[in-house]
Amino acid sequence: MKLADPSSIVAVNRFGLGAAPGELRRLLPDPRGYVLSQLGRPAAPVEHEGDAPLDTARGLELIMERRRAINAQNAAIRRGEADPGTRFLRPGDMGQQELGLALERAAKTDLPLVERLALYWMDHFTTTGGFIGFLGGGMEREAIRPHMLGPFANLLVAATLHPAMLFYLDNRNSAGPGSVVGLRSRGRRGLNENLAREVLELHSLGVDGGYTQQDVIALAKILTGWTISLDDPPPRPERAGFFAEWHEPGPKTLLGKTYAQDGPGQAVAALTDLARHPATARYVARRMVRHFVGHGLPGLEARVAEVFRRTDGDLAAVTRSLVTDNEAWVPPRKVRSPMELILATSRLLGGPPPQPPAGRALVALGQPFWQAPSPKGWPIEDDAWAAPDAIKTRLDWASELAARSAPRTDARALLETAFGDAASAETRRAVERAADGRQALALLLLSPEFQRR
Known part of the structure; x- marks a missing residue:
């Protein structure tokens, strides 16, 4: 043989x-x-050297420890005192630990397809810079891996509302103009469209998905309230999640559909509908085919998109359809x-x-x-x-x-x-x-x- x-x-x-x-x-x-x-x-579990991987809650606390140390240093300098030299963990340090974990998993895993899928979906929902070293591992383990072989709607919701994404695309600073925070700030805090724009353009419908600038604004308002508190101490036990005082009240219309829900359910409903949109099926299938196999395969893209639509975005079925298609086995x-x-x-x-x-x-x-x-x-x-x-x-x-x-x-x-x-x-x-x-x-x-x- x-x-x-x-x-x-x-x-x-x-x-x-x-x-x-x-x-x-x-x-x-x-x-x-x-x-x-x-x-x-x-x-199978992969043994690794060093500390246990971070979860998001611990990552947020490391951000606060870093801020406290820097504030103490700056205060000492303003008082004319010597720098206290308070040590703190840097995001890059944790990023290197996460890279080591990725290499160990790659070397030892008995499920290499699963590791490739995690690599792919972390790139689809890119977060980068700043505090990503503290939060990226939590996003991979809490938002990406548990959902990357389930309904795409669950993956889109989990990744969009994860603190790593809220940090990266500035949604933590987005206040509805009519929200408690927006009104109290007298215009100093306002709507940030970054997350909404990238959700539509890069994470769901695609740039050719038929949305307008008004849809971007509507989704930005829908996403207000999903934020992170860096207050010390925080106003409530959890630092990240839905904070009603930041949320733009009232119904919003996105892609012709009105969402009347108040509170966190509005974002979940809107993201779920985006995940089920026909344009999302085309975009996700196109990107998966081009990542795994290559460009110039419209027939393969269409067949994978049809499975996405038929299964309501079941990513296990979508992945299976890609793997079983003869056109996906062309030479490297x-x-x-x-x-x-x-x-x-x-x-x-x-x-x-x-x-x-x-x-x-x-x-x-x-x-x-x-x-x-x-x-x-x-x-x-x-x-x-x-x-x-x-x-x-x-x-x-x-x-x-x-x-x-x-x-x-x-x-x-x-x-x-x-x-x-x-x-x-x-x-x-x-x-x-x-x-x-x-x-x-x-x-x-x-x-x-x-x-x-």
């Missing part, structure tokens, strides 16, 4: 994170069945993003490579962890990461990793792990003829098969 064929490579790279030791053998003789079997199966065409490249390397090696450090490598490669350049997230075009300077940086990264690897690393065995019999003759020849094991490893990591999925 062959160790691998083209379908095996698609299974582990397009619908996974790259082959782990022994994985190619496990998926034969049915690569599609191997991928589908991961849906609905609970993941997308250049791996830097994050995908490092995750695949961790999986191939059985653990994160210690050098160069993953955080530093991602910065050099152009995709710093949880720091997408805009709410749109990272580019998903097929060759988005194939610019000449990017390829040069990948060469430098692979050379440094190989130079710092264990001297007896067997790149030929890793070639079998990654591709088995499906490795091209050119790649096999380059690895076998390398001057030494480290050069062979660098050539494997830079091979066309490893760079694309």
Whole structure:
């Protein structure tokens, strides 16, 4: 029996994170069945080093601890005293811990499709900058993972109203003009449209989804009240959630439908209807197909969108329809993003490579962890990461990793792990003829098969 064929490579790279030791053998003789079997199966726990992952409540407290420390430093300076040097955890510190967790999961998980879905949906609902190091892990574990194989409406509600999103898109500062806070502020606090605009353009309907500026304003008013308190002490036990004094009262009309609910139910109802809109089916299907498979596949996009509509946005059914469609199994065409490249390397090696450090490598490669350049997230075009300077940086990264690897690393065995019999003759020849094991490893990591999925 062959160790691998083209379908095996698609299974582990397009619908996974790259082959782990022994994985190619496990998926034969049915690569599609191997991928589908991961849906609905609970993941085995992954042991990790360091502190337990943060939840959102603890993340919010870390934000307050940081603010208190900075305020104490500033107060001491104003009084002419020495800086007290109060230490506090920085968001970047927690971001690096979360990156370490992601690498460990990638290396050890028996459900690589689930990990790829989490990576995908975290990018669909991008949050970045500022305090994301404190809140991003909570968003992934509380809003994304529990809902990414359920109704899209539940995922849209959970991600939109999560404190990470409220922070990132400024909804915590959005006050309804007629709300208690808006009236009391005498115009100093007002409506912020950022979250509403991105929900419509990037998270649900898409830019061509038929909404107007009036719909943006209406949704912004609907979303008022969903905020975060940084008061010290807070006015109530929980720092994040629905605060009625910020909410614009009264009914609002969005996309021709009037929402008369008062309170938090108004946002939930509006977001649920957006999730069920036909334009959302088209947009979500188009983006999923282009992320997983590639551009230029309108038939596949249409078929996945039809399943979305027919199942009321059941993301397990939508994912299954993508995996079972013959057109989704075309040969690899997308250049791996830097994050995908490092995750695949961790999986191939059985653990994160210690050098160069993953955080530093991602910065050099152009995709710093949880720091997408805009709410749109990272580019998903097929060759988005194939610019000449990017390829040069990948060469430098692979050379440094190989130079710092264990001297007896067997790149030929890793070639079998990654591709088995499906490795091209050119790649096999380059690895076998390398001057030494480290050069062979660098050539494997830079091979066309490893760079694309």
